[in-house]
Amino acid sequence: MTELEALRSELMAAVGKAADLDALERVRVSALGKKSRITEMMKGLGAMDADARRTAGQALNALKTEVADAIETRKRSFSDAELDRRLMQERVDVTLPARPERQGRVHPISQTMDEIVAILGEMGLAVAEGPDIEDDWHNFTALNIPPDHPARQEHDTFYLPGAGGDERLVLRTHTSPVQIRTMVATKPPIRIIVPGRTYRCDYDATHSPMFHQVEGLVVDETTHMGHLKGCLIDFCRAFFDMDDLPVRFRPSYFPFTEPSAEVDIGCTRKGGEFRIGHGDDWLEILGCGMVNPKVLENCGIDSARYQGFAFGLGVERMAMLKYGIPDLRTFFESDLRWLRHYGFSALKVPTMVGGL
Ligand code: PHE
Secondary structure, three states: HHHHHHHHHHHHHHHHHOHHHHHHHHHHHOOOHOOHHHHHHHHHHHHHHHHHHHOHHHHHHHHHHHHHHHHHHHHHHHHHHHHHHHHHHOOOOOOOOHHHOOOOEEHHHHHHHHHHHHHHHOOOOOEEEOOOOOEEHOOOOHHHHOOOOOOHHOOOOOOOOOHHHHHHHOOOOOOHHHHHHHHOOOOOEEEEEEEEEEEOOOEEEEEOOEEEEEEEEEEEOOOHHHHHHHHHHHHHHHHOOOOOEEEEEEEEEEOOOEEOEEEEEEEOHHHHHHEEOOOOOOEEEEEEEEEEHHHHOOOOOOOOOOOEEEEEEEHHHHHHHHOOOOOHHHHHHOOOOHHHHHHEOOOOOEEEEOEE
């Protein structure tokens, strides 16, 4: 065996034995690097005569290429093996059944909104939406709340920095500005509900700076207080799932409705226990009224021809009452244990037919 053949089998064996990428790199340096035997033998070529030099040179170059190819092939087999290993390890069996202990739950706010939308949707109201960042005109002025009106302070508004007047930006303090947007953009008849986020600078066990409301608005030529009462009595009874739930309308004041009322439902607080239904006590749950003719006119609707009713309710309050949740702040703490306890199955979508 010539010296070259011996070197060849030695190097190929070393490549074959290299157990990982690091070992392979060491083989490469010692076989092909500046101090390798191949390089040394190359240096020896100068002392040979022309014919011998050509033959030996070609043989050395062939060996160099062969060893380099073998290293490259071995390297690729390492990364293929690494990929196979990772694919096996990170495998996901998509045919496995869902793990109940890991299943997500629907937040009580979403559930309550879906229930409210299901009931009012069944009555023929369609969902409308508007921006969380409103301007002063839509949130206050058009709703007949003039600049110096105390309602603006009561609302504890989050104002955004920038211009004053009607263009001043605010985080909407109620969903009522969507009434304005809808009446400006469309002609009556109008029948909408507006679920959404609202903001007021307030924080304790019954107030959160961000909370949710659902607004209702119906405008037509013959809409009257009887429609308002029928709609809200039916709504309350369906929501609390109580056919004979007592509902009472108590005169109140809102700048955007005239006359205005607050709606109370019957309840009892006997013996420290709170229960909704027949009893000797009342609980306020929403505000409502006939749309103030000034508001219709602000939106370009002829108040001699059209009239409407509107109402607004707080979603957190409704959820707390229906599902016995004592502290409003827990809604927004994202505590998984709380969500598992008070959350709802994602597959039980509330409908009037399927049940709430
Ligand atoms: N916008 C009122 C509030 O936030 C609720 C309301 C809406 C009252 C519509 C009457 C009519 O308190």
